Amino acid sequence: MAELGLRERKKQQTRQLILDTAARLFTERGFDGVSVAEIARATQLSEVTVFNYFPAKEDLVFGRMEFFEERLVAAVEQRAAGESAVAAFGRAVIAGADQLVARVDMIAKAATLIRSSPALQAREREVTERYTKRLTEVLAAGTGGGGDDMEARVVAGALMAVHRGLLEYVRDAVLAGRRGKRLAQDATAQAGRALARLESGLADYPANRQAGTAAD
Incomplete structure (x- = not known):
């Protein structure tokens, strides 16, 4: 067990x-100006090793960012009986707002990279679409529908739009030089207003499966 723990720690360090190396090189020369081969040389690793950890170059930018989308989908999927999807999603979004603001340096670097690279912009759209599809499936399951349920797809798109709107709001603010507690308060207020607008029409959507079972 000790050997397994050591191996896992080494993998995490690698x-x-x-x-960290990719972030430094991207900051110095831009995403499109750095190759995976150069990152491998700078880390004294082989290209194969780098690709084993990150199958695509874009993953070096989005690898850490997708964790938040995972939490959003999980919050809806694991919500308490009787809780609306908007309420569960909203709790996760608001909780993440402070984390976004607390990582202003990382947000600024990522925003600069993404906005200067068509490849990264395309990848970010792919990430958003993938998680929107997963959220659609979670919502549809709550109503007995499938992944092609239009209502679930529309609601999932609206919820993910709140997340995307918050992220872009924070990126704009950070790049404009805003920092600190006031930014966190403003970001939370912006997201709260958008969520309240959705909640007014979606407070009972979808009927939670556990709640439905209990009612039956």
Whole structure:
């Protein structure tokens, strides 16, 4: 067990080394100006090793960011009986707002990279679409529908739009030089207003499966 723990720690250290090295090179020369081969040389690893940890170059930018989308989908899927999807999603979004603001340096670097690279912009859209599809499936399951349920798809799109709107709001603010507690308060207020607008029409959507079972 001790050997397994040591191996896992080494893997985490290698992953962090690759991410940190890539971030430094991307900041210096831009995403499109750095190759995976250069990142491998700078970390004294092989290209194969880098690709084993990050299958695509874009993953070096989005690898850490997708964790938040995972939490959003999980919050809806694991919500308490009787809780609306908007309420569960909203709790996760608001909780993440402070984390976004607390990582202003990372947000500023990521925003600069993404907005200067068509490849990264395309990848970010792919990430959003993938999690929107997963959220659609979670919502549809709550109503007995499938992944092609239009209502679930529309609601999932609206919820993810709140997340995307918050992220872009924070990116704009950070790049404009805003920092600190006031930014966190403003970001939370912006997200709260958008969520309240959705909640007014979606407070009972979808009927939670556990709640439905209890009622039956």
